[in-house]
Each structure stands twice: as structure tokens, then as C-alpha cells.
Amino acid sequence: MTTITEKLTFENYLAYNDGTDTQYELVDGELVPMSLGTGKHGNIIRFLVRQFEDTIAQSGQSWVALPSLVGIRSPRGRRWDTSRIPDVTVLPLVQWEAMENREAVIDFNEPPPLLVVEVVSPSTQADDYRSKRSEYGLLEIPEYWIVDAIAEKLTIGLLDHEFYDLTEFQGKALVQSSVFPTLKLTAAQILAGNL
Template sequence: MTSPARPNNGDVWTVDDLQDLPQDGQDYEIFDGSLLVSPHADVRHGAIANRLRRLLDRQAPAGLMVGQDVGVSAKRSSYFVPDVFVAHEEALERGGAALAPADVLLVVEVVSPGNAGRDLVLKRHEYGAAGIPRYWLVEPRKQTLTVLEHVGAGYREAAVLSSTDVHRTDRPFPLSLPVAEIF
């Protein structure tokens, strides 16, 4: 297998460059102009993300969209694809290569053992710097949901919930989420 060609003579990777990459079972993201390549998530990871998406979607009000497989671009040289997101529906209707952070109310990452640092550190920093109001981390091994809320240029931990807890909140919309149903 050959690697995708780097953009012109040392230029940084951008969201537009992702269109030319192969559909080869890898997930592609960009951090500060550098291409990040990960193997596609396993079945359990996908099942957890799908269950969470369905739980959120059942309670989402009109005008908000709960989705998957859409990227968020904080700046032209960084692009991440959260496992689940909540955004203003009108932003999805506008189209484009990625959602703008101003349109995104929540991003969720299901933490994978092989990529934990990316979710726990890198994406936390980048999503926070972009001003996305809420970031949730679902940790399958611990069966926890960590709720982070935007403060200043980053996040503060608002709650760490176990599978015996029910997360009740008004943000990004009024919801009651039995954490055990995610796993």
C-alpha cells in the first residue's frame, strides 16, 4: 500500500486535501497541518457511539441534529471527526467539508485504548480552543462518561458518571441519560 501524497512541497494538510485520500479502512484527521491516520474503530466502539447517538437523538429538540461521521474544522489546518456530535441543523443544510465550531454544541469521543492520548489531551485542547461548549468522553473500559464544559479557552470537568448514574442536564438540551444504556 502506498501512502497518500503530501500536499505541494511541504505545505500543510487541509480539509480540502482529505477528499483525495483513499477509502482504505483508515480514519483521517488533521492536527495543525499534519495528517493523523488511525485504524477504523472496532465493532464495540461503533456500537457504543451508535447507542449514545440514538439516546441523544430521541430527546433532541427541533433545530438540533445529533450525528456521526461529520468533521469539525476549528481552523483550516485542523480537522477532527468526533464519534457523536450535536449541532444546529441549519449548519448541516449549508453543507461544506466540515462543521464550524460555532455550529457545534457538543462533541463526544469514545476513548479507544490505542488513541486515548488523542481524545484525552489533543482533542480536548483543540475542541476547547475552538470554543465548543461541551465535550464528553465515553470510556468503555471504565464504563464512565466524563462531562466537560467550556470555560475560558479550555474545559473544566463538570462530572464523571458511572454506569449506575443518570446524567440529567439542560445542556446542550434538556435530557436524561442513563449511562448504563450507552454500554
């Protein structure tokens, strides 16, 4: 016997409530529950948000760094809708404030975030390196970080014509970010989730 799962539109997804606290991404019209990561996964996210917020404050930029609080509607090139929720999203403060009375999702007609970060889990590895990389490139997000504690590397993608040029950082290599050029962190510090 085959079970058929009903596909959701983007509007259905925004209105969806199953009565639990489960957070979902929408992938080709299907709800994909986001499982809790390990403590290390959470430490990396928390560490990056703090470092980004400190760097933003020092630079005087009117930006904000948010942990898993913003969805990004994604073009997958298929019939059904997709909406991703990055582990960290950096965007202008005015854009975040504009979401105060609506769902916190960046739609196609809105400017993309400045930077997104995905922290790799065994269950998200293929999506983080392939699907999301392609989707975020098409959305013209200027910078995409893939933090992979499993492979002990940080990959930073800089956008060039809807495609990311990737640079890998490991160990004591100082990361180089175009969005945060004054950030002074090594790959090892980020992968450890602390200084």
C-alpha cells in the first residue's frame, strides 16, 4: 500500500500549525521537520551569532545576526514550493523589523540576506553542500558559509553570477569574509564554537 503525502503551497506552509513546537522547512511542497542538533551544533550557531553581532556593533552597520529565526523562500526549479531556515542569517535590521507583524520569511520579491550559515549535521550534509548552495546562489545571497565539524572544515562561498566560488578553511587558517572583512577568527575557533 502506498501512502500519498499531500503537497503544500507556500501559503499553506505559512499557515501550517500542527500544535507542536516542531520547526519545519518546506521542500518541494513537503514538510521536513528540523531536528535538534547536537550541543556542539548549537554552540557553533551561538558562537557565530555572538561574533557577528560584536562585529556588526563595531562596524556601525545596521544589521542583525539571527539563529534559525528567518525563513528564505527558495526557487528549486520544480513545481512545488520550498522555504529554507538557515542556522544563521545576517540581514539589514530594517528588513528584520519589517517582519514584525508577519511571518519571518524572505520572499522572492524582497532583497536577499547578506550572509547565511548552515552547520552540517549527518542528516543535512547533502542538502548543505548541494541543494542549499544552489538555491542560495540563485537567490543571490552574497555569502554562504558551510560549517562542517564532521569534516573539520569551514567552507565560505562568495557569489559570482548566481554561483559560489568556494574557499575552504581548516585549523589555524584565518577566515576571510567579504561581508565581515574585520572578523578575526580561525576555522578551529569556529568549529570549536569558542575562542
